[in-house]
Amino acid sequence: MEQKFEALNQIIDILNDKEQEVIIKRYGFDDGYPKTLQFVGENMYITRERVRQIQKKALQILRRVAMQTDTKEIVEIAEEIIKDNNHVITEKKLIELLKLRGYESHSIPSFRLCLDLSEKVETIKKTQHHNKGYILKDIIKSETAKDTIKKAIEELKREKASICKNKFENNIFEQVNNTPKESILSILELSTDIKQLENKIGLKNWRCVNPKSIKDKSILILNSMKKPLHFKDIFDLIHEKKYDHKQVTIEAVHNELIRYEDFVLVGRGLYALKDWGYKPGTVKDVIREILKEKGPLNKKEIVKEVLKKRDVQVGTISLNLQKTPEFLRVGRAIYKLDEK
Structure with missing residues (x-):
């Protein structure tokens, strides 16, 4: 696989010096961390818009060449992972899955670049409300994904509480067009406003899904x-x-x-x-509440009721019945509350 990455480096060499510098910094080939347009512009003493223009031209050059070389395999690996994740994936999750497959950190910038060169993949840019991610555009359009997220947020605001994932998935599927049902939860991972737990989903600013204390x-x-x-x-x-x-x-x-x-x-x-439905108090308090509510009960019934409310030994219940004067024994193992 290393030869594929080397082939990509050779392709980058066909760019002029300024184009190479932009690509290297924007995709993190220098230190593993992709830089913003603003950062690259300040380092190169040009505007962020000029950086964007240079990057766009460089990608056009690389796109014409890359798909005809060994780098095509890098693209196909990333596309396969996106497909397996229901046609959409956040960049963070993609990187995690690549590392699980044994790819080192130094190879991640190559995958980032190749995905931007792919004709099958559309990049979702990082914004205040969206995580950076990738979608297979033959299956899902970016506007469809964003509309799905918008409807999901509206639905959660109506619910005003976290909701079961499966139920929520069905609710959203009924409201959106052209969105595969199996892709809905993956699409919602692109939202910075939505938080998913094991079985629940809610808004990220809700403490019930994003606890602080x-x-x-x-x-x-x-x-x-x-x-x-x-x-x-x-x-x-x-x-x-x-x-x-x-x-x-x-x-x-x-x-x-x-x-x-x-x-x-x-x-x-x-x-x-x-x-x-639990109430604070000792075992004695629980017995008192039971006898007050239900009247005289035999010991077996009292034990059964107490164990619904407390995880204690039967001996502890028996001891409280025997040692508490207000629990009057009025028959064979039958107790009532002394109202006096």
């Missing part, structure tokens, strides 16, 4: 797992999910769970969400 992250994790978790497990999942680059300690996580009423201690170190 330890509290937000803990709520998101508990909702995704749909069951009470030990504070150590919540800590581990915060690190595993890598929501951001902030470092947190297990003590900080535990303190936040204790601090906020959103979380209810339901067992030794186990926390659930108050929104799930």
Whole structure:
């Protein structure tokens, strides 16, 4: 494969010095990092518009030659990855997949350039609302992709909450024309305003999909797992999910769970969400609430009801029944609440 990259370098040599400098800087052949028009212009003492013109002319020259040489294989590899990603992909994801295939960082600028030379691929430029990406234009048009993103944002604003990915995909498919259903979620990865989780999708500025604090992250994790978790497990999942680059300690996580009423201690170190119907309190408090609501119950029924609300040992429930004077035994293993 190295000979393919060398062939591309030889093609670049046919450009004049100014064209070569623009291509090298714009695609990151010098240090791996593509430079902006503004940066290149300032370095070459020309306007950003002049840089754009030089780049456009250089690409026209390279396009005529590249597809007739070994560099065509570089283009085909990148096009295949885009096709496998439902015909659209962000540049970030493309680079990740190329590296997974064993391509070194120094080869990435060659792929960037070859994609701009491809007649099958259209580049989506990075803007405030779009990530840089690539689409196979025979399947999806850039305007169609942008319209899909616009409708998705409008739909999310109407929902006002994160929504199941599959349901959302179906909703958007009904609203757009000429967009393959399997490409919708990949298209939405191009949006800087939309955030996708494992099963949910929402707007990036919503804390329910893009958590900022330890509290937000803990709520998101508990909702995704749909069951009470030990504070150590919540800590581990915060690190595993890598929501951001902030470092947190297990003590900080535990303190936040204790601090906020959103979380209810339901067992030794186990926390659930108050929104799930859990109420704060000890096992004694839970038994009191059950007997107040349901009246006299036998011990087996009390245990069953308590275990719906707390993850504790049966012995702990029995001990609370025996040692608490307000729980009156009124029959064989039957208890009622002493209203006095």
